[in-house]
Amino acid sequence: MLDPEELFNQKIEQEIRIEPKDWMPEDYRRMLIRQMSQHAHSEIVGMLPEGNWITRAPSLRRKATLIAKVQDEAGHGLYLYSATETLGITREETIEQLHAGKAKYSSIFNYPTLTWADIGAIGWLVDGAAIMNQVPLCRASYGPYARAMIRICKEESFHQRQGFEILLTLSRGSEAQKHMCQDAINRWWWPSLMMFGPNDDASPNSQRSMQWNIKRFTNDELRQKFVDVCVDQVKTLEMQLPDPEIKWNEETGHYDFGEINWEEFYEVLKGNGPCNKERLEARKQAHDQGAWVREAAAVHAAKSNYSTNTTTHGFQTA
Numbered sequence: 001m002l003d004p005e006e007l008f009n010q011k012i013e014q015e016i017r018i019e020p021k022d023w024m025p026e027d028y029r030r031m032l033i034r035q036m037s038q039h040a041h042s043e044i045v046g047m048l049p050e051g052n053w054i055t056r057a058p059s060l061r062r063k064a065t066l067i068a069k070v071q072d073e074a075g076h077g078l079y080l081y082s083a084t085e086t087l088g089i090t091r092e093e094t095i096e097q098l099h100a101g102k103a104k105y106s107s108i109f110n111y112p113t114l115t116w117a118d119i120g121a122i123g124w125l126v127d128g129a130a131i132m133n134q135v136p137l138c139r140a141s142y143g144p145y146a147r148a149m150i151r152i153c154k155e156e157s158f159h160q161r162q163g164f165e166i167l168l169t170l171s172r173g174s175e176a177q178k179h180m181c182q183d184a185i186n187r188w189w190w191p192s193l194m195m196f197g198p199n200d201d202a203s204p205n206s207q208r209s210m211q212w213n214i215k216r217f218t219n220d221e222l223r224q225k226f227v228d229v230c231v232d233q234v235k236t237l238e239m240q241l242p243d244p245e246i247k248w249n250e251e252t253g254h255y256d257f258g259e260i261n262w263e264e265f266y267e268v269l270k271g272n273g274p275c276n277k278e279r280l281e282a283r284k285q286a287h288d289q290g291a292w293v294r295e296a297a298a299v300h301a302a303k304s305n306y307s308t309n310t311t312t313h314g315f316q317t318a
């Protein structure tokens, strides 16, 4: 009989999913908890920059779509917190790590949304980068994560299109609207490239993660695919990407692009981005203000369980 570690390795090799009750190495469990909880936090914190524009959306249709998008992000966070709980950590613990400033969430959500065009740029670029990164995660070796990603990717793909459509409308509008569109692309381009994480030679987790079939592509591979796609899409908008070094490279079959400002990236990770403090405060405040809802839900659940149990046993007393 195989020992549990051999069985685990065999499953990874044969692309058989690892499920919550299966034996797994502690480092694998920790790697997943780290990535999945960060991912969950990103979805929830990611509601804030866009939520900022719900009251100011330029039409009823735009408002309804934006509300639906922000709600989708909340749903993604909930699937991911639930999937993380299957690894033996409670949702309360992961959320506590976020509120204590110990857990990371995507750097991108520490930038402000200054104009309506930013909502388009987030959809096009941020959701676009998220999809590029997340579609391969539908094949991640851990079952609950991979399955959660399938629905998330479908929704993100709709978000990406609605963002692009916002920018397309602005790009065909007045001079002021065209300017707004270009300005938003200029501000969101580089932070979107940073979403893929540090260059491969500075990415401490990639190698292990790829050996375990959690990540399927490296940070640089995904970033390159994203650049290639965006260079084409920006032509439809008749806008520019803010990088004079973007150039087709016949040899590699990809677009070369300029150097990312990694100093800025690490500053944002340290908590020094334009909106880090504001985002964390908003999350903590929302959590505190929601305490009564959690309490009420817990009491309701306890009552429902009690009444189900007592009915089953035939002596309902409540």
Ligand code: FAQ
Binding pocket: 034, 035, 038, 039, 040, 042, 043, 046, 047, 073, 104, 105, 106, 107, 108, 122, 126, 127, 130, 133, 134, 194, 195, 196, 197, 198, 202, 203, 204, 205, 206, 209, 215, 219, 269
């Ligand atoms: N921001 O060794 P690596 C979304 C950290 S969801 C902050 O390369 P890894 C939906 C990294 O955690 C967006 N931290 O790490 C939406 C690690 O720190 P640690 C989120 C970052 O894990 C759209 C350290 O740097 N998506 O947008 C970032 O192998 C619109 C070294 O890095 C996911 O989370 C960053 N950008 O690769 C919502 C997808 N990059 O933990 C609302 C799942 C790296 O060792 C509106 N995650 N770090 O202290 C992943 O695919 C991976 O975790 C990466 C990073 C690729 C993000």
